[in-house]
Amino acid sequence: MKQWLSELMDLGLVPYIATSKTFMPYLDTSLFDGKEVVKFLEDPRERNFHEAYLVSNSLGFGNPDLKMPNWVYIDCVLMQSAVVGFALPVEKAPDTLVSFYEDDPYVNVDALDYIPVSGQIAALGIDGQTLTGFSLFSLRRQLANMEIPKLGAYTKYLALHVYHAQEREKFIGLSQYNNKALKTHALFGEKMYIDQTIMPLHPLQEMSFTYSMKVTLDENRLSQGIPEAKQDYDFLLKSDDTETKKGMQRRIDEGERFYIASPIHIEKEDGLYLPICIEDA
Numbered sequence: 001m002k003q004w005l006s007e008l009m010d011l012g013l014v015p016y017i018a019t020s021k022t023f024m025p026y027l028d029t030s031l032f033d034g035k036e037v038v039k040f041l042e043d044p045r046e047r048n049f050h051e052a053y054l055v056s057n058s059l060g061f062g063n064p065d066l067k068m069p070n071w072v073y074i075d076c077v078l079m080q081s082a083v084v085g086f087a088l089p090v091e092k093a094p095d096t097l098v099s100f101y102e103d104d105p106y107v108n109v110d111a112l113d114y115i116p117v118s119g120q121i122a123a124l125g126i127d128g129q130t131l132t133g134f135s136l137f138s139l140r141r142q143l144a145n146m147e148i149p150k151l152g153a154y155t156k157y158l159a160l161h162v163y164h165a166q167e168r169e170k171f172i173g174l175s176q177y178n179n180k181a182l183k184t185h186a187l188f189g190e191k192m193y194i195d196q197t198i199m200p201l202h203p204l205q206e207m208s209f210t211y212s213m214k215v216t217l218d219e220n221r222l223s224q225g226i227p228e229a230k231q232d233y234d235f236l237l238k239s240d241d242t243e244t245k246k247g248m249q250r251r252i253d254e255g256e257r258f259y260i261a262s263p264i265h266i267e268k269e270d271g272l273y274l275p276i277c278i279e280d281a
Contacts, residue, residue, distance in 0.1 A: 002031060005031060005154075012146070013086040013087070015031075015036045015037070015084070015085070015087075016114065017082055017162065019039075023081065023082060027162050028161060031162075048107055048108050048111050048112045049113070049116070052104075052114075055067065055101055055107060056139060057119060059142065081163075083119045085120060086155060088117050101115065119135065120155050129168055130171075131172070133171060133172070134173065136159075138152040156188060157188070165188075173211055174211075176207045177272075183225075188215050191214075191279075197248045206245070226263065233275035234277050235276055236273040237276050238271055239274060255280075258276050260274050
């Protein structure tokens with residue numbers, strides 16, 4: 001077992017997979033040495049875990065009122081792919097965390113064995129080669145007393161391994177220019193290309209974009225972070241500069257490619273900037 005995974009388990013965390021029985025044979029569980037917890041959609045005994053996942057996911061995004069609807073979780077997640085992450089036995093969870101599940105009418109805490117404290121979902125596109133990742137979350141802040149390092153990054157590494165992500169032609173995701181999680185996403189590819197500079201259907205449309213990369217699972221990056229840039233960037237994009245984003249999209253449509261360079265975010269007095277490199281198609 002990987003040392004970092006063993007260390008996380010020594011802290012009390014347990015890796016889990018939530019999915020349908022149909023998909024289990026297609027997932028790579030070799031990292032776990034048989035110590036993972038598997039929660040099947042079809043098993044009525046696991047309903048509390050799945051309901052707890054929905055609470056955890058909403059907590060991870062900072063708003064308990066934004067719970068993923070059950071039908072979305074069933075139809076678009078468990079019947080399509082899997083959730084991979086870490087869970088904590090209820091008896092080891094702090095009371096401040098357990099209280100969120102006690103307050104939820106759909107979770108019976110007395111019958112709950114594990115609380116999901118992180119998770120990543122990814123699903124294979126209709127082309128059979130594009131893996132779409134979404135809803136990466138971590139409750140590290142709610143577990144501050146446990147001093148868990150980089151829970152989001154370790155969760156994503158674990159999940160991408162389970163999904164065979166390195167075998168896919170492309171991994172795509174949606175994020176925001178000012179989202180701190182961008183540095184986590186950037187750990188898993190040599191270049192994070194911007195595909196769509198503005199997402200008109202998203203509530204944060206002008207701050208949201210889609211990115212793509214070829215996945216590389218480099219364990220050194222988990223501890224050392226994103227490598228320093230080997231080249232100068234071409235320009236700085238202010239995170240709220242809508243007009244420049246629109247101009248970039250026109251150029252993307254004409255064949256140019258833009259990717260976010262290290263260190264991903266640069267703080268200045270007048271706001272947050274992203275270093276951008278231009279690559280001809």
